Amino acid sequence: MPRFEIIGTGKETGRKRKRIYFAFDEHIARKNAEDDGTVVEEIKLLPYNPPTEQQIELAAKHNIDISSGTNENDVADIINAKFKNEILSKKEDKDIARFFNIEVTEFIGEDTLYSKIKNALSKPGYEKELVLFFAYCVYRDYIRGSSMATTISLNDPAIEYVARKLHTNSKVVNSIKKYDGNFLKYFGEKTSNEGYTKNYGSKRTEAYKSVIELLKEKAMLPGRSTNEPIITKKDLNVSPMKPSNTTKRKKLSTIEIVSIVVVAVVLLYIFSR
Structure with missing residues (x-):
């Protein structure tokens, strides 16, 4: 988790104070300080701690390449993934953690990532x-x-x-x-x-x-x-449609069709004279 050094004054005491806050980002660190009654004057992101001697020795003992890790958090995840034989998590999975302000490294294994999110929430x-x-x-x-x-x-x-x-x-x-x-x-x-x-x-x-x-x-x-x-x-909030009252068109029988044709022929003969 990122560390932020915050310098300010106490709202009630007016005294200068300097405190360290662990937070996902600067905005959250500032809010935490303000909630503690600090008028924030300066905020600084502190560097991560380098890999520990124990991590370096453990990696060397088990032939684990930790050269890509720049700090103790990176190296911890590299070693953990190697021991558990985990595949590294994808960016889309890391984005889930970051959506909930959960810090993860680029080297966290897939199973460990999902466990970390579930446990945090x-x-x-x-x-x-x-x-x-x-x-x-x-x-x-x-x-x-x-x-x-x-x-x-x-x-x-x-x-x-x-x-x-x-x-x-x-x-x-x-x-x-x-x-x-x-x-x-x-x-x-x-x-x-x-x-x-x-x-x-x-x-x-x-x-x-x-x-x-x-x-x-x-x-x-x-x-x-x-x-x-x-x-x-319920979502639509409307009543079901009612059947239409329109009467269906009746089909003509063969006799009716013949009658219509005969009348048409007679009328055509009369008007053509």
Whole structure:
């Protein structure tokens, strides 16, 4: 986590003070200082600590290349990913963490990243963010492989709708907290290209069922005849259309058609004389 040195004066005491704050960015650090009663005069981002001697020795012992890491956080993630045999997380996954102001390095493994996000959002007061994250994971997995898979984001109205609806539901929130974070990228049984199968997040929980139900109300889900959003009568707030009172046109019989033709021929003969 970035460290910020903040210099200012106490609002009540008027005395000079210098304090260190750990925060995702300067804006949050400033707010934390102000909440502590500091009138901020100067703020400075402090450099990260270099890799520790223990990290360097551990990497050397296990032949782990840490040359790409510039600080102790980078190196910690490089070593951790190597020991756990993790693949490095993609940019789109790191962006999820940064959306929630969770600091991650460029070297964090995929499983570790999802666990870190889930654990951070499981703290009291972050129920809405936790449901938002879980709904995003469920939605993305549900449409994986479809043309829509690259279009959703954490700002998707359907996902925000789910978070608003469910973040006060203690059964759903507690159900989400029971998931292992590293099993949230996929749900159900998945088979690798090599033919190995692995079970990920369960689809039978209170959380999963509740989220899917609401997504089917509001989201664009694959497997339908069109890509139009599913809209309920309640959303439209209108009454069902009534059948038209217009009478259907009656089909003419063969005799009626012949009669019309005969009359037409007679009239044509009369007027042609």
